[in-house]
Amino acid sequence: MPATASVHFDPRDPAFVANPYPVFDHLRATAPVWKAPFGRWFLTRYEDCNLLLRDRRFGKDYTAPDALKQRFGPTALQEPAVVELTHMMLMRDPPDHTRLRGLVTKAFTARRIEALRERVRAMADGLLDQVMTAGRMDAIRDLAFPLPVMVICELLGIPEADRDRFVKGSTSGAPLLDPRPPTRAELDAANFGTQASGLYFEALFEQRRREPRDDLITQLVQAEEAGDRLSTAELRANVNLLFAAGHETTVNLIGNGLAALLRQPEQWRILRDDPSLIPNAVEEILRYESPVQAVSRMLAEPVELSGVALDRGELLVALIGAANRDPAMFADPNRLDVTRKNPNPLSFGGGIHFCLGAQLARIEAAEVFGVLLRRIPGLRLAAPDRVAWRPSFALRGLMELPVAWG
Ligand code: HEM
Incomplete structure (x- = not known):
């Protein structure tokens, strides 16, 4: 099949959002470097996606x-959310990337992150305490969503009193990462979110300039002041x-992993019987239901990929969710197997x-699964037929996950 052949691939189609993998398998087998009618190139082979990530x-x-x-439409330069993206x-590319990443990396030392493990476990235990007697919860609302918000707030230094507004906050920036250009309504929501969080953070930076603390925001504010x-x-x-x-x-x-494990309860039981497999299970879950399904790049010079010649300036999307299920890399790729040796996903x-x-x-995922397996070994899906995926493509996740026990 030629690289521009017609394939039914609409990232907004609810059927695709519910299960993108048959389309990925079809693309990988027939047109692994494929140009969508809306102008982007899509890569589905592990080898090609891996190259895209690593080659300058x-x-x-x-x-x-x-x-x-080209990416965001003619008004791009007037959209605050788009302008914000360009500073991240x-x-x-280097050298700006090297400078920005260098400043933040200092705070992400392996030791500092590992030291958070106990805190993460305590947070997961605390969240479960709130629902234990109910015998049911929405695992997204009650656990998978609040826990990472609490952790990142703690790391950044967002005061406890302000966290509620973040816990309730929306994921308004996500559509900007999708391969299709965002709609006007999506851009408006992203602009609003950018401006609101910008105002909040600027006030917090001001506080940290006056009263430095041992947190990441203080560290970055000091770097800004240093020159x-x-x-x-x-x-x-x-x-x-x-x-x-x-x-x-x-x-x-956390959400995709829990759903996958409970839908294939023999995998849950394997972990229950041998929790030392949890770190490996996290890698396998990352492979099987990747939370980030796609990343984009722009070609700086002409390249040939899987026999297709691509020009400088072309926009390419590596479909990570497809690469992670490439049979050339993984045996029986559409099967979740928490005992799979070195899953090594992208x-x-x-x-x-x-x-x-x-x-x-x-660490967050491993601790959450560990706490659940220990405290609620008989956890089950409360509504196995109700599966509601977020209507986003680049980020793959569930809107809710009702589970029950007892
Ligand atoms: C399961 C959770 C996560 C997944 C699947 C994930 C995935 C990714 C991917 C695929 C990229 C590379 C994007 C690209 O090459 O274009 C990335 C970059 C990044 N991630 Fe994560 N991420 C996760 C959690 C986190 C967390 C917890 C943090 C921060 C506390 C974080 C911070 C970042 C940052 C700052 C970058 C940009 C790095 C750079 O440009 O040099 N991520 N992430």
């Missing part, structure tokens, strides 16, 4: 005005990035943008 010819510089307009390390290494816009955008990345993905690792990306919070996310 696949860049991130969306900040050129033409690139922004996630969207920058020209971090502009105010960059400070705000990267704190926003950390906050959003810190919870919008981890909620889905779910945290790779190369210079490899997820900064990967270890934190792994």
